Amino acid sequence: xxxxxEAARLSGLSEKTIRxxxxxxxxxxxxxxxxxYREFSDCHIADLRFLHQARxxxxxxxxxxxxxxxKNDPCRRSCDVKAMLQQHIDEIAxxxxxxxxxxxxxxxxxxxxRGDDTSECAIIDGIASAECEHLAVSRxx
Amino acid sequence: xxxxxEAARLSGLSEKTIRxxxxxxxxxxxxxxxxxYREFSDCHIADLRFLHQARxxxxxxxxxxxxxxxKNDPCRRSCDVKAMLQQHIDEIAxxxxxxxxxxxxxxxxxxxxRGDDTSECAIIDGIASAECEHLAVSRxx
DNA sequence: CTTGACCTTCCATTCGCTGGAACCTTTATG
DNA sequence: CATAAAGGTTCCAGCGAATGGAAGGTCAAG
Numbered sequence: 001x002x003x004x005x006e007a008a009r010l011s012g013l014s015e016k017t018i019r020x021x022x023x024x025x026x027x028x029x030x031x032x033x034x035x036x037y038r039e040f041s042d043c044h045i046a047d048l049r050f051l052h053q054a055r056x057x058x059x060x061x062x063x064x065x066x067x068x069x070x071k072n073d074p075c076r077r078s079c080d081v082k083a084m085l086q087q088h089i090d091e092i093a094x095x096x097x098x099x100x101x102x103x104x105x106x107x108x109x110x111x112x113x114r115g116d117d118t119s120e121c122a123i124i125d126g127i128a129s130a131e132c133e134h135l136a137v138s139r140x141x
Numbered sequence: 142x143x144x145x146x147e148a149a150r151l152s153g154l155s156e157k158t159i160r161x162x163x164x165x166x167x168x169x170x171x172x173x174x175x176x177x178y179r180e181f182s183d184c185h186i187a188d189l190r191f192l193h194q195a196r197x198x199x200x201x202x203x204x205x206x207x208x209x210x211x212k213n214d215p216c217r218r219s220c221d222v223k224a225m226l227q228q229h230i231d232e233i234a235x236x237x238x239x240x241x242x243x244x245x246x247x248x249x250x251x252x253x254x255r256g257d258d259t260s261e262c263a264i265i266d267g268i269a270s271a272e273c274e275h276l277a278v279s280r281x282x
Numbered sequence: 283c284t285t286g287a288c289c290t291t292c293c294a295t296t297c298g299c300t301g302g303a304a305c306c307t308t309t310a311t312g
Numbered sequence: 313c314a315t316a317a318a319g320g321t322t323c324c325a326g327c328g329a330a331t332g333g334a335a336g337g338t339c340a341a342g
Contacts, residue, residue: 053271082256092244115223130194
């Protein structure tokens with residue numbers, strides 16, 4: 001049983017984040033009844049590290065929770081896990097495409113601007129005239 | 142002079158968002174002194190459309206505000222605008238690279254998983270073992 | 283005179299934390 | 313024994329960029 005500081009060090013999460021995850025119901029730490037301090041078993045710490053990794057991989061907390069449940073469910077079917085991951089990959093791919101399209105549009109705009117000491121600016125004009133309605137980038141995630 | 146509903150329709154922003162932008166100090170609408178209703182000139186509406194476009198291009202509100210000031214500043218230098226845009230493009234490029242790296246890692250992980258009715262799952266194992274520390278994806282924007 | 287459309291403000295919620303205040307506990311030191 | 317440092321606890325506020333909804337004022341038509 002380890003204190004929160006140790007759990008943070010070993011999991012890569014901050015203490016704040018561990019408490020937050022507990023508030024959110026993702027994990028439940030044991031308590032030292034003498035002083036109310038949290039105590040973490042190696043199991044809990046493995047869960048925390050799992051959550052840390054899943055977050056780094058870009059899953060939101062709801063997905064992280066689901067994945068953690070799958071991790072700890074001996075009756076899980078790996079196809080369910082794979083489906084979740086594939087959906088996430090698809091979302092990332094979509095986001096990449098959006099960003100690349102945006103990047104190309106913006107680079108075009110930048111290329112049209114002389115970028116000197118005068119006030120004439122194709123970029124400002126381009127934004128103002130809003131030629132680029134295909135932008136529609138969902139700015140989430 | 143047009144009411145907020147019209148301003149929203151013409152700018153592409155929602156009424157809520159227009160009020161929010163005013164709260165944030167990005168724009169200042171005139172007021173009908175009789176009833177306190179906002180009234181928007183064509184100039185204001187152009188500004189709102191500009192903000193809408195700049196947001197769609199992924200600039201944050203602070204950048205949108207700067208860009209709007211540049212738009213309405215006859216003494217601006219287009220090189221300043223271009224510098225802002227180029228910085229934004231660079232950030233997008235960086236984000237694309239991160240996401241592509243993440244996507245590749247996740248696809249590898251997915252490919253290692255049979256995805257059947259059994260519980261054995263390379264994905265869960267992969268997240269748990271956290272082999273992928275290079276992930277470190279800043280999840281912002 | 284009432285209905286409905288339109289406008290106003292204000293407060294709460296989202297997501298995933300992070301910072302800080304105020305307070306308790308444990309351990310080490312003068 | 314006093315105290316200071318280092319750890320722990322809870323709770324509240326804030327970030328960004330809106331969005332949803334409540335409560336209420338205003339206006340034109342029927």
